[in-house]
Amino acid sequence: MKFYYLGVDIGGSHISGALIDSETGLLVADTYQKTLLDSNGPCHTFFTGFKYLIEKIIDNPSHITLAQIAAVGVSMPGPFNYKDGISEINGVKKYDSLFGLNVKQEIKKIVNNVPVYFLNDAESFAMGEYSAGAAKQNSRSIVLTLGTGFGSTFLINGSVQSIEGKGVPPNGYLYNIPFNNGIADDYFSTRWFVQKWNQLNREKVQTVKEITALADHNDTDALHLFNEFSENFIQFMTPWISNFQPESLVLGGGIAKASHHFLDTINKKIQEINTTKIHICKLWDKAAIIGAAINASNSLKNQDLEQNKEWRKTQQYLAPEKKVNNEITYDAYPSFPLGENKIKAGIEEFATWIEQHKNITIDGYVGVFWDHLIEKLDQELTKRGKTVRWFHVDAAMKSSDELDEMLLPYLGGDDPLFGKITDKDLIDWFDTEKLKLIKPDTSVDINIILGCGASLAQWQAPVVYFDLPKNELQFRARAGMATNLGSKNIIDNRRTYKRFFFVDWVVLNKHKNEILPVIDLIVDEQRPDNYLFMTGDELRSGLSQMAKNVFRPRPWFEPGAWGGTWMKEQMEGLNKEVENLAWSFELMVLENGIMFESDQYLLEVSFDFLMFNNHKEVLGDCAERFQYDFPIRFDFLDTFDGGNLSIQCHPTPEYIKENFGMPFTQDETYYILDCKNDPLVYLGFQDGVQPEEFHEALIQSQKEVKELDVDKYIQKFTAKKHDLFLIPSGTIHASGSNNLVLEISSAPYIFTFKMYDWLRLDLDGKPRPINIEHGMKNLNFERKGATVVPELISAPYVIAQTEEYQLEHLPTHPEHFYDVHRYTLKNEIHISTTNKCHVWMLIEGTSVIIETKNGIRQRFNYAETFVVPASAESYTIYNENPNQKTLLIKAFVK
Numbered sequence: 001m002k003f004y005y006l007g008v009d010i011g012g013s014h015i016s017g018a019l020i021d022s023e024t025g026l027l028v029a030d031t032y033q034k035t036l037l038d039s040n041g042p043c044h045t046f047f048t049g050f051k052y053l054i055e056k057i058i059d060n061p062s063h064i065t066l067a068q069i070a071a072v073g074v075s076m077p078g079p080f081n082y083k084d085g086i087s088e089i090n091g092v093k094k095y096d097s098l099f100g101l102n103v104k105q106e107i108k109k110i111v112n113n114v115p116v117y118f119l120n121d122a123e124s125f126a127m128g129e130y131s132a133g134a135a136k137q138n139s140r141s142i143v144l145t146l147g148t149g150f151g152s153t154f155l156i157n158g159s160v161q162s163i164e165g166k167g168v169p170p171n172g173y174l175y176n177i178p179f180n181n182g183i184a185d186d187y188f189s190t191r192w193f194v195q196k197w198n199q200l201n202r203e204k205v206q207t208v209k210e211i212t213a214l215a216d217h218n219d220t221d222a223l224h225l226f227n228e229f230s231e232n233f234i235q236f237m238t239p240w241i242s243n244f245q246p247e248s249l250v251l252g253g254g255i256a257k258a259s260h261h262f263l264d265t266i267n268k269k270i271q272e273i274n275t276t277k278i279h280i281c282k283l284w285d286k287a288a289i290i291g292a293a294i295n296a297s298n299s300l301k302n303q304d305l306e307q308n309k310e311w312r313k314t315q316q317y318l319a320p321e322k323k324v325n326n327e328i329t330y331d332a333y334p335s336f337p338l339g340e341n342k343i344k345a346g347i348e349e350f351a352t353w354i355e356q357h358k359n360i361t362i363d364g365y366v367g368v369f370w371d372h373l374i375e376k377l378d379q380e381l382t383k384r385g386k387t388v389r390w391f392h393v394d395a396a397m398k399s400s401d402e403l404d405e406m407l408l409p410y411l412g413g414d415d416p417l418f419g420k421i422t423d424k425d426l427i428d429w430f431d432t433e434k435l436k437l438i439k440p441d442t443s444v445d446i447n448i449i450l451g452c453g454a455s456l457a458q459w460q461a462p463v464v465y466f467d468l469p470k471n472e473l474q475f476r477a478r479a480g481m482a483t484n485l486g487s488k489n490i491i492d493n494r495r496t497y498k499r500f501f502f503v504d505w506v507v508l509n510k511h512k513n514e515i516l517p518v519i520d521l522i523v524d525e526q527r528p529d530n531y532l533f534m535t536g537d538e539l540r541s542g543l544s545q546m547a548k549n550v551f552r553p554r555p556w557f558e559p560g561a562w563g564g565t566w567m568k569e570q571m572e573g574l575n576k577e578v579e580n581l582a583w584s585f586e587l588m589v590l591e592n593g594i595m596f597e598s599d600q601y602l603l604e605v606s607f608d609f610l611m612f613n614n615h616k617e618v619l620g621d622c623a624e625r626f627q628y629d630f631p632i633r634f635d636f637l638d639t640f641d642g643g644n645l646s647i648q649c650h651p652t653p654e655y656i657k658e659n660f661g662m663p664f665t666q667d668e669t670y671y672i673l674d675c676k677n678d679p680l681v682y683l684g685f686q687d688g689v690q691p692e693e694f695h696e697a698l699i700q701s702q703k704e705v706k707e708l709d710v711d712k713y714i715q716k717f718t719a720k721k722h723d724l725f726l727i728p729s730g731t732i733h734a735s736g737s738n739n740l741v742l743e744i745s746s747a748p749y750i751f752t753f754k755m756y757d758w759l760r761l762d763l764d765g766k767p768r769p770i771n772i773e774h775g776m777k778n779l780n781f782e783r784k785g786a787t788v789v790p791e792l793i794s795a796p797y798v799i800a801q802t803e804e805y806q807l808e809h810l811p812t813h814p815e816h817f818y819d820v821h822r823y824t825l826k827n828e829i830h831i832s833t834t835n836k837c838h839v840w841m842l843i844e845g846t847s848v849i850i851e852t853k854n855g856i857r858q859r860f861n862y863a864e865t866f867v868v869p870a871s872a873e874s875y876t877i878y879n880e881n882p883n884q885k886t887l888l889i890k891a892f893v894k
Contacts, residue, residue, distance in 0.1 A: 620870020
């Protein structure tokens with residue numbers, strides 16, 4: 001079967017289109033059609049007109065059918081999101097009713113789901129003229145459209161140039177370049193001619209065509225106007241022509257039809273500065289049609305490549321959608337039971353809920369695959385006979401450049417790791433007046449507005465929230481499938497993460513907190529081909545049940561330059577084929593999720609939801625102090641058969657607050673869960689170390705890429721199983737290889753100032769960032785010599801002992817706001833929370849059962865972290881293997 005591309009040009013008062021032969025690239029003459037269109041009409045009239053045009057094109061003497069169309073290309077005026085097919089046109093009295101609408105999805109329905117691609121109308125025109133018109137075979141061209149607006153396209157070998165520099169303006173746009181008392185668009189468009197003419201004491205005109213007719217009859221005023229236009233044009237374009245050095249300058253649009261009154265003057269002047277040839281376009285209104293079709297052809301080929309692209313970059317498994325009930329020794333996917341029939345699965349079930357509503361708001365987190373949702377849900381609703389309009393809140397978002405400027409104070413300049421926590425709110429990403437312009441279409445069955453912040457449009461509609469675990473967001477970002485909130489640019493992984501941490505997560509979490517009480521449906525989006533969801537009431541009820549019982553967050557794992565083998569060999573459910581695993585985020589609440597289970601389905605939401613809904617019940621006596629910030633962190637550092645951690649320290653409370661906007665600092669401890677071969681922990685300075693000497697040694701090591709004599713400056717201690725090393729802020733430290741460290745720490749986790757990293761490269765083959773200056777501003781050089789052991793190595797002592805258990809206190813540093821207890825358990829122990837939140841881990845033994853006062857009973861295995869909220873009041877721990885030595889560790893706020 002022979003295939004064709006359908007090109008369509010959207011004009012101000014009409015639309016036109018034709019089929020383009022995929023083999024020859026030529027327009028099939030008897031398929032060209034044109035129809036009038038009311039650009040001020042409601043949005044449904046636009047699609048009625050579009051459908052009518054397609055029907056006329058397909059009803060052709062060549063008998064070419066819709067089934068032979070490989071792709072559709074649409075030439076569209078701006079502003080418009082050409083990549084996603086979303087209209088951003090507003091305030092120009094043309095197509096305002098399309099604002100925020102997913103035009104691509106609507107057109108796909110008309111053309112039987114054939115791929116649809118969009119291109120700016122000026123660029124479409126230029127591509128057409130390059131392919132078969134006045135710019136054909138020119139290596140460098142500038143193509144201008146002079147009509148209702150001033151359009152420009154810079155081409156090199158047929159490729160549109162949009163990056164500023166070498167004679168190309170930003171985005172390739174000349175219309176907004178300052179000129180005389182305004183911008184270029186004020187001088188090289190129809191309205192300049194009309195306004196200038198109507199200032200004369202003559203009969204009023206509305207078009208350039210009328211002025212041209214007068215000039216054709218030697219009207220002095222009309223001829224003078226064209227002369228003035230020529231002078232302005234030469235003055236404005238000369239520097240751009242000189243810098244870009246095009247072979248040809250092609251003019252199109254309505255004003256170009258009057259070229260016999262200005263072309264010779266312009267040509268003569270331009271020839272004085274270079275050899276650029278000025279041509280009037282050859283294809284006229286067919287140029288944009290051909291250009292749009294060419295863009296569709298090129299985009300279709302690129303899409304085929306994109307479809308083979310991975311959508312998550314990691315060696316870790318995607319969380320299963322169903323719970324496996326077999327006996328395991330480590331549960332990588334822990335869950336909290338909700339009871340039966342609480343969680344639904346699949347697009348069919350989701351569509352059943354959606355179709356019950358006229359208008360719907362779908363809000364969600366950054367990184368959600370919105371296009372995939374639209375495609376699948378629209379397909380399902382269409383099968384059910386429903387007409388749907390999709391509106392995108394992104395259309396009301398400020399430009400990527402505006403947001404970059406707004407966020408400069410929070411992104412730390414060139415620092416690849418550190419910024420400052422933003423004080424912005426999600427509404428600051430949007431133009432509030434544009435939000436008001438996104439309105440439902442009353443002519444269809446269902447209107448859906450979606451995107452990050454969709455609730456801000458304030459539709460009177462139920463709210464659906466699409467949540468995405470932060471580990472999956474990062475995996476998508478690393479694969480180039482997710483970007484920062486409002487950003488059009490994919491940047492390196494470190495800077496993407498920095499903006500996530502200091503900006504995106506902050507504002508999106510605040511927004512999530514604000515709308516949590518009104519969420520009607522919560523959706524787990526990490527598996528795009530099978531959404532799991534439950535009602536907002538069930539979510540809030542489940543969170544409240546969790547907040548007065550016991551739960552375990554869902555951990556996740558990452559490799560690292562120094563990573564080891566203990567976790568991948570000892571923990572079930574992980575990919576054993578990875579080279580190493582360095583971290584397990586056991587309880588790193590900003591990045592952890594919590595899983596609910598019903599009928600074996602596992603639905604995950606972010607840990608933040610629990611804190612927003614129930615922080616007082618979870619934290620008890622420290623809730624006022626920490627608010628929504630869960631204060632304690634548990635994570636593993638695995639260096640078994642791996643390398644040493646970097647020599648590092650963490651910021652003081654004052655420094656982290658002033659420089660990074662964090663409410664409390666990153667105080668840590670190292671609990672040695674396991675080790676081998678007499679491993680080391682580096683901790684505290686040697687006696688006599690001078691700050692200036694140490695500083696100079698670090699700088700020399702980095703500058704000359706030579707090893708630092710670590711032993712000269714830093715003490716080291718042989719680590720033994722169950723030792724606890726104390727690392728208050730400002731302490732020089734590192735774990736050596738062959739340790740499995742359980743970090744029992746305050747919640748902040750990225751504020752590590754690496755000062756020496758053993759001259760190694762990161763997993764990406766690049767050096768890891770070194771933070772010598774940050775470190776030097778925070779190091780406590782008084783933690784040295786003989787003071788290190790009594791101050792920084794915990795000395796456990798027994799505070800209670802019975803036949804059932806022994807309780808030890810492992811004192812932390814006076815600067816630590818949390819404390820640590822260790823239990824040796826024989827059979828069982830009953831514990832009261834005394835209005836404190838308890839964070840636990842089984843650190844020796846096989847498994848224990850926790851039964852709360854409120855009736856929840858759960859098993860936890862060796863090396864698993866679990867949390868008992870303050871409002872649980874009391875609970876009992878049962879040792880499932882009394883004949884084995886069983887140790888548990890508990891951390892809590894002092």
